[in-house]
Amino acid sequence: MLELHDIHARYGAITALRGISITVSQGELVALLGVNGAGKSTTLGCIGGVMRPWQGSITFEGNSLVGKPPEQIARMGISLVPEGRDIFPSLTVEENLRLGAYVRSEKGEYRRNLEETFELFPVLKERIEQPGGTLSGGEQQQLAIARALMSRPRLLMLDEPSLGLSPALVDQIFELITNLHQRGVTILLVEQNVERSLEIVDRAYLMNTGLIESQGTSEQLRTHADIEGIYMGVKKQPGK
Amino acid sequence: MINLEFIINTLSLGSLYAMLALGLVIVYGILNLVNFAYGELIMVGGYVMFLLTAFSPLPWLVVGILAIGAGMLASLFTELVAFRPVREKSLTAMLVTSFAISTLLQNAALLIISPRARAVTLPEIFQTSVMIAGTSVPWRNILTIVTCVVTLTLLTLLLRHTVLGIALRAAADNFKMTRLLGVPANTVISTAFAISGIMAGIVSIFWIGRSSSVTPTIGAPPLLVAFVACVIGGMRNLTGAVVGGFVYAIIISLLGVILPPGLVEFREAFMFVIVIIILLFRPEGLIRSKTSVERVG
Numbered sequence: 001m002l003e004l005h006d007i008h009a010r011y012g013a014i015t016a017l018r019g020i021s022i023t024v025s026q027g028e029l030v031a032l033l034g035v036n037g038a039g040k041s042t043t044l045g046c047i048g049g050v051m052r053p054w055q056g057s058i059t060f061e062g063n064s065l066v067g068k069p070p071e072q073i074a075r076m077g078i079s080l081v082p083e084g085r086d087i088f089p090s091l092t093v094e095e096n097l098r099l100g101a102y103v104r105s106e107k108g109e110y111r112r113n114l115e116e117t118f119e120l121f122p123v124l125k126e127r128i129e130q131p132g133g134t135l136s137g138g139e140q141q142q143l144a145i146a147r148a149l150m151s152r153p154r155l156l157m158l159d160e161p162s163l164g165l166s167p168a169l170v171d172q173i174f175e176l177i178t179n180l181h182q183r184g185v186t187i188l189l190v191e192q193n194v195e196r197s198l199e200i201v202d203r204a205y206l207m208n209t210g211l212i213e214s215q216g217t218s219e220q221l222r223t224h225a226d227i228e229g230i231y232m233g234v235k236k237q238p239g240k
Numbered sequence: 241m242i243n244l245e246f247i248i249n250t251l252s253l254g255s256l257y258a259m260l261a262l263g264l265v266i267v268y269g270i271l272n273l274v275n276f277a278y279g280e281l282i283m284v285g286g287y288v289m290f291l292l293t294a295f296s297p298l299p300w301l302v303v304g305i306l307a308i309g310a311g312m313l314a315s316l317f318t319e320l321v322a323f324r325p326v327r328e329k330s331l332t333a334m335l336v337t338s339f340a341i342s343t344l345l346q347n348a349a350l351l352i353i354s355p356r357a358r359a360v361t362l363p364e365i366f367q368t369s370v371m372i373a374g375t376s377v378p379w380r381n382i383l384t385i386v387t388c389v390v391t392l393t394l395l396t397l398l399l400r401h402t403v404l405g406i407a408l409r410a411a412a413d414n415f416k417m418t419r420l421l422g423v424p425a426n427t428v429i430s431t432a433f434a435i436s437g438i439m440a441g442i443v444s445i446f447w448i449g450r451s452s453s454v455t456p457t458i459g460a461p462p463l464l465v466a467f468v469a470c471v472i473g474g475m476r477n478l479t480g481a482v483v484g485g486f487v488y489a490i491i492i493s494l495l496g497v498i499l500p501p502g503l504v505e506f507r508e509a510f511m512f513v514i515v516i517i518i519l520l521f522r523p524e525g526l527i528r529s530k531t532s533v534e535r536v537g
Contacts, residue, residue, distance in 0.1 A: 048420060074422030086417040088410045090477075095406045102403060103422035151422065 001026045001186060002047070002155055007056035009042055016042040017053065018210040024155065024188050029181040031189045031197045034207035040190040041083055043207075044157050047188075048080040049073040060155070075103050079153035083160045083190075085144040089133025093124055096132050096143055100150030110150075117146045120176075138169040145176065149185075156180070157188045162196070174200055198222060242497065245375045250493040251486075252381035255388030256446050258485030260462055261469035262395070263439025265481040268470070269412035270432045271327070273334045277318055277341035278466065279459025281437055283349060284314040285444025286360065286454030290353075293361040300363040308441030314345075315437025316430060323433075324426070342459070349456035357453040366449045384446050391442060392482065395435070399478075404431060412476075468511075472518055474525025483527050 002024040009017040017039045024030045032040045045051035047058055049070035058065040065073055070080075088096050097117060101110050118125040121142045127135060132143060141161055148156055158177070162170040170193070178200045181187055191197040198204060198218040205215045214221065267275050288310040292303045318341050326333040365383065369376040399405035404427070411418040411428045419425050447462055448454055465488065473484025491514055495507040503510075518526070 050416065050420070069425065070416070070419040071422050071424045074420060080420050082417065082420070086414055086420075088413040088417070090413050091406065091410055095410075098403065099406055099410050099418070099421050099423065102407065147421070 001061060002188070003057075003059045004043070004047070005057045005059075007043070007046055007053045007058065009039075009046055009051055009053040016210055017046070019056070020207075020210070020212055022205055022212065022215075024186060027184055027186055028203065029177070029187045029189065029201045031191055031201040031204040032207055033191055033194045033197055033204050034213075035192065037209070038207040039210040040207055041159055042210075044080060044082075044159050044188070044190055047073075047157065048078065050080075074151065077151075077154035078157065079148040079151050079155070080157045081144045081148045081159060081161065083163060085140045087132040087135075087140050087143050087147070089131060091132055092129050093127045093132060093135070093143060094129065096147050097124075097150050100147035103151050113150050113152070117150060120149075120179075121146045138165050138172070141165060141169075141173060142176075149180075153185075155186050155188065157190075159190045160192065161189070162191065162193050170196070243375065244373055245377065246493065246497070248372075248377050248381050248385070250489050252384040253493060254486035254489035255385045256443060256485075257465055257469050257489050258482040259388055259391055259439050260443050260466040261473065261481035261485040262392075262478060263436040263443070264463075264466040265470050265475060265478060266408075266439075267432050267436045268475055269477070270408070270415065270428060271323075271334065272331055273323070273338065274467065275436070276335070276338040276463065277345065278436065278440060279461075279463030280342050280345035281311045281314050281440035281459070282444040282447060282462050283345065283454065283456065283459040285311045285441045286448045286458055287349060287353060287358075289445070289448060290358045290360045290454050294358075304445050307444055308438055311439075311441025311444060312434050312437035315433045315440065319430060319433040324429075327429075346456045346459070353456070355456060357455045359453050360448050362449055362452055380446070380449050384449075387442060387446070391439075395478075408432060468515060470525075472515060472525060474527040476524075477527060480525050480527035484525065487526065 002022075004020055004022045007017050007020040008015070020039065020043055022030075022032070022043070032043060034040055042051060046053045047060075047065060049065065049068050049072070053066060056066075060073075060076060060078060063076065065076075065078075088099070091099070094114075097114060098110070101113060104110065104113070123139055124143060124146055127139065132140065135143060145156075145158070145161065161173050161177070165173065174196055177187065177189065181200070189197060189201065198221060201218060203215065203217055204221055206213045206221065263281075264275065264278050267273060267278075285307040288307045289303055292298055292306060293300075296303075298306070322337050322341050323334055326337055365379045367380075369378045370382070371377075397405075399409055407418060407423045407428055408431055410421075411423070411432075415425070415428070418428065443462060447458070451458075469484035469488045470481050471484070472487050473482070474480030488511075492507060492511055495510050496504055499507055499510065
């Protein structure tokens, strides 16, 4: 469904990605794991059209994404929930959700989607008329995910959804991701919380300094020697 | 002194300034660009009125609508040919571009029409007054207030109840995220420029309604008023622009009454001293933008 091949990207003089190749298949829950600065968010940015890779190809259902503006990529069925949630603070919860459905033009569909969203996120129904900026961190994260789901994306990309949330809320978010996965949503998840992520994903890629270090299923990665190193943020020297 | 006439005059001036400031701030909110060519949109509206009233038999209502349309088209056109190509480069490039368009349009008017003022024939209603509670009130002032109320109502409806309007407000909050939801950047920016141009067109009718003539440099004073009103009210939101417009009008009108006759001609200087004092206490302007502070949870 999604295929990245040999993606290189940089911010000015700083190289962020040095040849990334990943694939995500229909219905899968795949994670990009690694420490800060590994290039995880940059990878999502390249897919979402916020960043332009200078080398490599990205295809989604056979169509190239490189060079397309973010609004066009959104229309192709890819939804990105950025790190820091980026909800619209001065818009009400309902207005946030309404914009989430922007690419959906069918009239009755919006109402139906809204009802489903409230089933999944009951707290948002209570807050419907409140400005997004007045929600708590956990509620904002739910709103950000709910807003992304309003477009009925074929691929949902979540960037550090558990960042800055209390342990109880982290549990809630991971439960939600599992729930969405079971409903058949294809998800590409970026996380620093390696252990929690490996509990729920089908497959994962471990990234470090702009490269894919290893990949595989959760079981394969758990037994991998480097996982501790990635988790702790230090790369083990071979042979030690 | 402060009587009904004064109140209606001030409200009318405030209405004009509020619409003026709104047109500037709606573009600023999205692009962070102070469009220095905004005053020239008013000039374009003015010359359209001059040409149509002098050389065509069109009724005044049609002339007015065409002037508003011309303001909108001029605004959309400048966005398309001048701002869009440099938008991705830098904010400074856009700012310099806006100065360039301003100069270009002024010189075009100098060359094509004339450096001298051109009289605009105004409809009867702009010269007549009505008696209200024993005071003679110019129809023009009543018309300005009514237009402002109607315009603000329509704009509020657009911004609150249409998807495009919600997208505009979202883009003012976070443009990148708005695009990530599938809203095309060009749609948002064109809409903002269209609204800005419509505001300039409406203002041009009443601005020229006060002076009855149009010159190539007529855009400079309203641009300054709009800018100062936005600074007073707060650059980041539309309510601030409206409040700023009315506060500007109230201060300038009061100064006209309070100051001794010899100093009235310097009232702009006093005005700016007051603006500086306001900014010392409220550097963000009177109306702060909605907070994005999140609760811990």
